[in-house]
Amino acid sequence: MTDVLIHSPFPRQDSQGNTTSALRLQRMLMESGMEVALEDVWYSGVEARWMVALNARRSAGAVAEFMDACPRGRVVVVLTGTDINHPEVQDPESDTCRTMKLADRLVVLHEASLAAVPKDFRDKCVVIHPSVQLPHGLQHKPRRGELFEVLMVGNIRREKNLPLAIEACRLLPQDAGIVVRVYGDAEGDLANRLMEATAGPLPFQWRGKTDHTSLMELMATSDLLLNTSTQEGGANAICEALGMGLPVLASRISGNVGMLGDDYEGLFPSEDAGDLAEMLSRCAENAVFYQRLKLQVCARSDQFMYQKESELWTQLISC
Secondary structure, three states, X not given: OEEEEEEXXXXXXXXXXXXXXXXXXXXXXXXXXOOEEEEEOOOXXXXXXXXXXXXXXXXXXHHHHHHHHOOOOEEEEEOOHHHHXXXXXXXXXXHHHHHHHHOOEEEEOOHHHHXXXXXXXHHHEEEOOOOOOOOOOOOOOOOOOOOEEEEEXXXXXHHHOHHHHHHHHHHOOOOOOEEEEEEXXXXXXXXXXXXXXXXXXXXXXXXXXXXXHHHXXXXXXXXXXXXXXXXXXXXXXXXXXXXXXXXXXXXXXXXHHHXXXXXXXXXEOOOOHHHHHHHHHHHHHOXXXXXXXXXXXXXXXXXXXXXXXXXXXXXXXXX
């Protein structure tokens, strides 16, 4: 019998957050000596002592099937951003709540998510901050070229709120010396809007999808990471920025606050393009402010170390 079955409800993709989390967790548990299987989309029938399910709502069927097949098995459910930010989390009859009820333990990615978990389930919760393993020696060293380079990375969906970044670029002074470069997949109307913004006079460039290694190098040499999301669980890109010391500007939503801290000075009101434009200009022009953001990011990075996350997961699965 396998020690741990990790289930992701989404097809495996290199740039998909659940895939990144699943592969990292598999590596951690295997390093601790456990036999670990990894599956996506459907429950495959694997018998295991533990199931770790990423996403309560979308993994509801797989969790129920696993418990039927392995009645003595135990279940850990990781509450992702699409759980925490979905109305089902407060509906006792929903798939999300049924899965939380079945689970032996619930994992949230930071303290800010605990408030969204129904009180009946909070005793099951444990906070395990996500982590990254950066290429050896990779640290933030911006190029310091003619332009102040701002990076946005990740799969582009409606919740990522790219139109806010486009509008902020429109509000920047023509001589601001700032460029926003976006890397990630987009489809349909959103892709059309990104292409239109890129083709125009705005300091905005959509570069499409690129591989993760190249993204890490781009982040390390850019001046700033930008996150404009309206919903977020715990963005991998922010975690990577913390690890390498890259300053971040992010919308003040619970997922970003949980990663960066409530007192982080690089948070701006969600949906406020004017405030974002002002903060972009401040980062580019005010070296003291920019350095404060860098110091705050570096001070926060210890909470998102790979070794710490690995130890907490090993303790949880071993108990």
